[in-house]
Amino acid sequence: MGVFSSLYNVFSNLFSVYDDNAWFQRKNVSKLDLEVCNGEARDDLSTRTCWKCVALNRTIFQKRKMPNFFHKNCKCWHDFLRNVEISSIFPMEKITKYLFFDKDKKAMMRSMGYIPDDAEVIYKYIDSYVKEKFVSGDFELQVLNKHGQHITMRFLLDGARDHINEKFACHIGCVVWPNVQIRIATPLLQD
Numbered sequence: 001m002g003v004f005s006s007l008y009n010v011f012s013n014l015f016s017v018y019d020d021n022a023w024f025q026r027k028n029v030s031k032l033d034l035e036v037c038n039g040e041a042r043d044d045l046s047t048r049t050c051w052k053c054v055a056l057n058r059t060i061f062q063k064r065k066m067p068n069f070f071h072k073n074c075k076c077w078h079d080f081l082r083n084v085e086i087s088s089i090f091p092m093e094k095i096t097k098y099l100f101f102d103k104d105k106k107a108m109m110r111s112m113g114y115i116p117d118d119a120e121v122i123y124k125y126i127d128s129y130v131k132e133k134f135v136s137g138d139f140e141l142q143v144l145n146k147h148g149q150h151i152t153m154r155f156l157l158d159g160a161r162d163h164i165n166e167k168f169a170c171h172i173g174c175v176v177w178p179n180v181q182i183r184i185a186t187p188l189l190q191d
C-alpha cells in the first residue's frame with residue numbers, strides 16, 4: 001500500500017516496486033474533486049489545494065500513463081489499487097441528440113456510412129472501446145484544465161453501407177473523472 005508524501009518517494013516507489021500496469025489513485029486532503037465541483041475544479045482555500053490538484057483528486061491512472069503534473073510542495077499522494085473497474089459517464093443523448101442530430105456531425109457520420117439507426121451500435125462500440133483502451137494505456141494524455149485531465153483515443157473506424165470497405169481515422173475525447181469514471185466528452189470525431 002503506497003501512501004507517499006514527497007515527490008521523491010512517489011517516483012522512487014512508482015518506478016521500482018510496481019510494474020507498468022499497476023493502478024494508482026491520486027489523492028489529497030481536499031474534499032473537492034471534479035464530481036463535487038460539478039465538472040469545474042476550483043482552488044480549495046480551506047486546505048490550500050490548487051485547482052489542478054482538485055481536478056486530479058481521486059482520479060485513477062496506471063503507472064505507464066499518469067498525468068505528469070506535480071508541483072513544489074504538492075500535497076497529493078498516490079494509493080496503489082489492486083482491482084479497478086472502469087465505468088463511463090456517457091449518456092445515450094451524446095449519440096442520439098448530438099452525433100446523429102447536429103447537422104455537421106450527422107453529415108460526418110453519413111460520410112462513413114452511418115445513419116441514426118446505428119445509434120445503439122455506435123454507442124456500445126465507443127463505450128467498450130474507451131474502457132478497453134483506458135485499461136491498456138492506449139491513449140494520449142492531453143491538457144489538464146479546470147474540467148480535468150483530458151485524454152484522446154485514436155482509432156480506425158470501419159465504414160458501413162456504401163463505405164463498408166473503407167476505414168476512417170477518428171478519435172474520441174474523454175476526461176478522467178474521480179473514482180475510475182471516464183467521461184466521454186467528444187464521442188467521435190473524424191480526423
Ligand SMILES: [Zn+2]
Pocket residue numbers: 049050051052053071074075
Ligand atoms: Zn497543487
